Amino acid sequence: MKVQTNSSEKMTYREALRAGIEQCLNDDERTFLMGEDVGRYGGCYGVSKGLFEHYGAERIIDTPLCESGFVGVGIGAALGGMRPIVEVMTVNFSLLAMDQIVNSAATLRHMSGGQLNVPVVIRMACGAGLQLAAQHSHSWENLYAHIPGLKVLSPATHNDARYMLSQAIQDPDPVLIFEHVMLLNNQGEVFNAPDADMEKAVVRKQGTDITLITYGGSLPKVLMAACALEALNINVEVVDLRCLRPLDNHTILASVKKTHRAIIIDEGWKTGSLAGEISAIIMEQAFWYLDAPVQRVCTQEVPIPYPSHLEQAALPQVEQIIRCATILFAGEQ
Amino acid sequence: MNDKLHLDKAHLLEQLKQMLRIRLFEEKCAELYAQEKIRGFLHLYIGEEAVGVMAALSPEDNIVATYREHGHALARGLSMQSVMAEMYGRTNGCSKGRGGSMHLFDKKQHFYGGNAIVGGGLPLATGLAMANKQLKKSAIAVCFFGEGAVAEGEFHEVMNLAVLWQLPILFICENNGYAMGTALALSESETNIAKKAHSYGMPAWQVDGMNVVNVEAATTKAVQYVRSHQQPYFLECQTYRFRGHSSFDGQLYRDKAEIEQWKKHGPVKQLKHWLIQNHQLSDNDFNRIESQIKQEIIEAINFAEQGQWEPVEDLCKDVYSPATPKINTKAEQGGLA
Ligand SMILES: Cc1ncc(C[n+]2csc(CCOP(=O)(O)OP(=O)(O)O)c2C)c(N)n1
Ligand SMILES: [Mg+2]
Numbered sequence A: 001m002k003v004q005t006n007s008s009e010k011m012t013y014r015e016a017l018r019a020g021i022e023q024c025l026n027d028d029e030r031t032f033l034m035g036e037d038v039g040r041y042g043g044c045y046g047v048s049k050g051l052f053e054h055y056g057a058e059r060i061i062d063t064p065l066c067e068s069g070f071v072g073v074g075i076g077a078a079l080g081g082m083r084p085i086v087e088v089m090t091v092n093f094s095l096l097a098m099d100q101i102v103n104s105a106a107t108l109r110h111m112s113g114g115q116l117n118v119p120v121v122i123r124m125a126c127g128a129g130l131q132l133a134a135q136h137s138h139s140w141e142n143l144y145a146h147i148p149g150l151k152v153l154s155p156a157t158h159n160d161a162r163y164m165l166s167q168a169i170q171d172p173d174p175v176l177i178f179e180h181v182m183l184l185n186n187q188g189e190v191f192n193a194p195d196a197d198m199e200k201a202v203v204r205k206q207g208t209d210i211t212l213i214t215y216g217g218s219l220p221k222v223l224m225a226a227c228a229l230e231a232l233n234i235n236v237e238v239v240d241l242r243c244l245r246p247l248d249n250h251t252i253l254a255s256v257k258k259t260h261r262a263i264i265i266d267e268g269w270k271t272g273s274l275a276g277e278i279s280a281i282i283m284e285q286a287f288w289y290l291d292a293p294v295q296r297v298c299t300q301e302v303p304i305p306y307p308s309h310l311e312q313a314a315l316p317q318v319e320q321i322i323r324c325a326t327i328l329f330a331g332e333q
Numbered sequence B: 001m002n003d004k005l006h007l008d009k010a011h012l013l014e015q016l017k018q019m020l021r022i023r024l025f026e027e028k029c030a031e032l033y034a035q036e037k038i039r040g041f042l043h044l045y046i047g048e049e050a051v052g053v054m055a056a057l058s059p060e061d062n063i064v065a066t067y068r069e070h071g072h073a074l075a076r077g078l079s080m081q082s083v084m085a086e087m088y089g090r091t092n093g094c095s096k097g098r099g100g101s102m103h104l105f106d107k108k109q110h111f112y113g114g115n116a117i118v119g120g121g122l123p124l125a126t127g128l129a130m131a132n133k134q135l136k137k138s139a140i141a142v143c144f145f146g147e148g149a150v151a152e153g154e155f156h157e158v159m160n161l162a163v164l165w166q167l168p169i170l171f172i173c174e175n176n177g178y179a180m181g182t183a184l185a186l187s188e189s190e191t192n193i194a195k196k197a198h199s200y201g202m203p204a205w206q207v208d209g210m211n212v213v214n215v216e217a218a219t220t221k222a223v224q225y226v227r228s229h230q231q232p233y234f235l236e237c238q239t240y241r242f243r244g245h246s247s248f249d250g251q252l253y254r255d256k257a258e259i260e261q262w263k264k265h266g267p268v269k270q271l272k273h274w275l276i277q278n279h280q281l282s283d284n285d286f287n288r289i290e291s292q293i294k295q296e297i298i299e300a301i302n303f304a305e306q307g308q309w310e311p312v313e314d315l316c317k318d319v320y321s322p323a324t325p326k327i328n329t330k331a332e333q334g335g336l337a
Helices: A013-027 A051-055 A067-079 A091-105 A141-145 A158-169 A216-231 A249-259 A274-289 A308-314 A318-331 B009-034 B070-076 B080-088 B121-134 B147-151 B153-164 B193-199 B212-229 B256-264 B267-277 B283-306
Strands: A009-012 A033-035 A060-062 A085-090 A121-126 A151-153 A175-180 A187-190 A202-205 A210-214 A236-240 A243-245 A262-269 A295-299 B062-066 B111-115 B141-146 B169-175 B204-208 B233-238
Touching: A009 A013, A013 A051, A013 A158, A013 A187, A033 A067, A051 A060, A067 A085, A067 A091, A067 B121, A067 B153, A085 A091, A091 A121, A091 A141, A091 B121, A121 A158, A141 A151, A141 A175, A141 A243, A141 A262, A141 A274, A151 A158, A158 A175, A158 A187, A175 A216, A202 A216, A202 A249, A210 A216, A210 A249, A210 A318, A216 A236, A216 A262, A216 A318, A236 A249, A249 A262, A249 A274, A262 A274, A262 A318, A274 A295, A295 A318, B009 B070, B009 B080, B009 B212, B009 B267, B009 B283, B062 B070, B062 B121, B070 B080, B070 B111, B080 B283, B111 B121, B121 B141, B121 B153, B121 B169, B141 B147, B147 B153, B147 B169, B147 B193, B153 B169, B169 B193, B169 B212, B193 B204, B193 B233, B204 B212, B212 B233, B212 B267
Parallel strands: A033 A060, A033 A085, A085 A121, A121 A175, A151 A175, A210 A236, A210 A262, A262 A295, B062 B111, B062 B141, B141 B169, B169 B233, B204 B233
Antiparallel strands: A009 A187, A151 A243, A202 A236
16 A cells, blocks of 8 residues: 555644535535525534535525424435435524434335435534524434434534545435534644545544544544543543444454543533433443543533533533543542 | 326226225235234325325325325335234334334335324424425425324424425325324314415415225425425315224214214215216126235235244344444554553
């Protein structure tokens, strides 16, 4: 294999997402972007700004406020041979479309005995941190990751924001992409190729002492914690899940078998969380490799409150991750 | 394609035969259900056959129906064998046995199911219409749904979208008066469903759904309109189901007398009488048609009985498509740390 240096470019996560959408629109005439205010308004988080002017109303389609209706139309259009990108403003509103996503997109291939497939991509913003309170701040990747028939992606880096969509749109099955709102303004590096297959977890930092497993908006926090832990002589490995269904068990387990300790950092609520699922996988498949119980750092069991200090207290924080890792590491020294 | 209405004898006999096929097939299904050959839910279309025969459509048009879709599937051209085998849950069924009675599919015949979420098929069909329009195909989408779906939000979302985006779709509401046990008047503030659809800005008509000729005339006109104008059209077919909602229905919510009243002008009966009265059908003709269908049913049952059970090892098949070729990644280019 020829080794080549990757040239990189700096841009915001939002710009990386937009470049990804542009690539998909340029690559395939069957692709269009559809959603509430994606066109003239430029997207509620500004992701699709400028696309309407460039691609026109036929390919950048403003929809009325009817999540079930337009998500279902996107699914039907995919059945009919198109490659739609459907944007739902935020995961919170996707609940109104859950019927179409779960009962149609996820089931049609199976119910038809493999005859049909649904190559739709559904993107949505997710996550807390903007003081948007209890109806605009949640992280329900977990709900969708529960559903066989769906694929669920969580781009945490700029390069993933740039390339995961184009990987997803080539997939014959329905793919959901969760874009964390706290990442949108961050500057970061975009390279000239994807980091890995969309279904693979990636080790973002190599280490030997503890595996920190995370995804999406929590990755920057985990990397900060990893740095701080380095100073305390705790050398952690950071696994970025990237794909929440199917989970890349292989990468998770390989890391845990190496470090013998694991902490999962997940912006979902702990009860019934993805963190719980990963913990169970480790317990089932790497129990004898563990030197300590698996730990979880998750959101507190409360709808996200409005005041900043309470919102921040509800969410996983760098300090908590550091504390959890320190205790875990000290535990059996 | 039937753009003009053929009232010739051969065509009417064909209509009679299609309705009778559905009727006799489903009567047999009810028996097979009692024998526990068919399990799960079984929703019979008996009484509503005139709505589902679809003579006005082209083979490439996309059909979306509900869980009460055996009739549509047969009329569409799915073989009776593959439908019966599906109800048996065997691998030679039209959905390889994975769907059962409520989820009949056939991609080749553009038959998109078999949707058992009330209202759930409406957005899908509208999306198919959107794809046809964008891909500049002449096919239209046709969505069948019960009047119960009219109370769902998805119905209204889709009425709006179809007109707003001028999509080539024909909505056919099968108004059989009841959603399970709830009569229309107990669930709708406005019981004229065509009027509701019309308020969204599309042509919408009520049709006598017990009369196959009326249904065909109305759908022929509708299909022509949708194809040539590339715009939606709505038909409310007023019909009645003679059997219970499903296999589990004590029918406490309606009078026997009401059922008998509707049966008097049942779709098969009506057409048969008309043909006989007009000397277009003899008892002999009718018996011949009936015995042909009975033979077809016997063959369908044999086919289903001989079908295989899918091996349990294949349980998780067809949840995802087979893996696709990978694209170049940074790791493969050697650039990932
Ligand atoms: C969203 C949803 N709610 C409830 C049900 C349960 N259910 C199945 S059929 C039915 C009645 C639907 O009546 P209608 O739309 O008139 O169709 P029909 O059965 O009369 O053909 C109900 C309530 C369902 N399948 N989906
Ligand atoms: Mg009904």
